[in-house]
Amino acid sequence: MNNSIVVVILASAVAYGTPLLYAALGELLAERSGVLNLGVEGMMLIGAVMGFLAVQRVGGAAGLVLPAAIAVAALAGAAAALILAFLVITLRANQIVSGLALTILAGAAGLSSYIGNDFDLSTDPARYSFAPVNAFGLQDVPIVGPIVFGQNWLVYASWLCVVAVSLYLSRTRPGLNVRAVGEAPAAADAMGISVTKYRYLHTLAGGAFAGVGGACYSLAITPQWQDGLTSGAGWIAIALVIFAFWRADLCLVGAYVFGAFSALPFTLQARGVTVAPELFQALPYLMTIVVLVIVSSGIAKRRLSAPASLGVPYVREER
């Protein structure tokens, strides 16, 4: 039963959706504070390469090296986000162009490739990687076993992150402040909330999440380093945030839907069913457009739409 095609697809949807989930949670935090960061792909690749570098070069047992590598990936992603934050928050540069610049700087033909090449990372597979863990010994339970209990630590940690981000944004004072900063920065400023501080912190947190998302590829899915190994996941994560109506819990659903669509054709092919993978892979993008149209028109707009000041720099003197 656990080899049935539905279970296999769902299990791989969770595995493939996890990096998307991390990156989308990060982008969610940045966008909720009003910063549209289109550099997710670049930050993921930087996280992927730095996390991989840490695993290859730091001595020690797997149980120590792997968490350290994740920390390194998060720091690297945050460092990349800092460049963007300085540019768009302090210097008020255009967010779209800056985000693209970050992806070019850090991306597949940029710094991540430079680092990978300079440290000669693409020759060997990862010394340690995140292997599936049989959680509570429940992996063999019918149907839910392989999907829920047969995943690696990064997957389990991502669920905690979803809960944490969701509670943070809806139940804590700083979380509510972030939303105020994203919706009406002038009002937030008048309340004594530092718009600059909140935007910096959440853009950096977004970078850290994206870095971890990138490390999901180099330390769990692949697990090795090659140029551009995220192959566009960063862009999907940006779509995902819209798809999820800027909510953390729906990011989880969306990530697995997107993950299922990218895993489906390969699973079907392995079973001898030939389908054009492009048709399935195009669906998430088309669905995102449909969702965006719904969100931006009429009734749904007030409850479901983007933070009102997303992409707009805040200048106190010009409010």
Place this chain on the structure above:
Amino acid sequence: MSMPQVRIEKRLNQRRWLMVAVPVGSFLVALVLIAILLVTTGHPPVSTFRRLFDAGYLADGALTSTLIAATPLAFTGLAAAAAFRMRLFNIGAEGQLYFGAIGAAGIALFLHGQSTVVLIAAMIAAGAALGAAWGAIPGLLRAFLNTNEIITSLMLNYVAALFLNYLIFDSLSYWRDTSPAARVFPQGKVLPDAATWPVSTLGSIGIPFGFLLAAAVAVGIWFLYTRTRFGFEAQVIGDSPRAARYAGMRTRRKIVAIMALSGGVAGVGGASQIGDFRHVLDVKGMEQASYGYAGIVVAALARYNPFAVVLVAVLLGGLQNAGYALQGADFPSGLVGVMQGLILFAMLGGELLVQYRVTLSRRVPLASLEAEAAG
């Protein structure tokens, strides 16, 4: 005790000398940052720069290859600039270029046996038409359903790329070479020789026909925005939608028209890729180049001025060409992307100095003021 504070104020009148000094200064800052990166990773900066400059602009035939690399960047840069003049962010030039390439390759295969003139005209028209159609979709959604064009045009890039892959790798489409020889690795049908666009020469430099076309498009966009009522109204709508509405300007159809124009320009870029350079619907080659995204960078560096776009495209094209030429074990890979990104970041940051005045002022604490008043 006083804390120095950075204050940023808008300049009331822009200084002319800053318009030149700041970009030059920003470029130098970027070079210094890259040099630091090179030194810390054990590469000699001066000779690396020299090799890059040599391969991009000075060596035999370097400028010819540079112009080939610059042509698609000029088209996608012009596409981005044309839309941004109206404050529309078309980041879908990537997909629009693919569709232009699909159209141009399709029509060239279909008109097999026709003369070069007919083929070139048909390829340009088909490229422009398909690019414009693909660009009009986010335009229509923005105009009539108020959907943000940034994200929709971005999503459509992926749909276009997947469609392109489908045509060559997962279907028996008109574009795919289905002869037994091509069974091992799927590829597109090679276009008839007459569909190859001419190359003019200036001294020892070969100028692709597409590059001349891009220059003509630049003139056209400049003319549109500075000499026509349509272009003027589009700019007013971009700068102040409310003022435009009060003046009775037709906002919706202009949004669609400008997005279609922008997509059409990118589509001609796709036609030029096929006619000037690839002569086959080369999926992986075009995907790896990602001209669409680079075009936005080109347009931003050129401050959305169409003539400057062509110039910047040549400069960045040289960098990219040098990157290809020097690919190898002893030349740091990824350096070209790092350079492009850092130059852009430095320029974007430098922009602040042109628009704003940055002053360091000392905030005097209240206590000392009171002490002064009392004393």
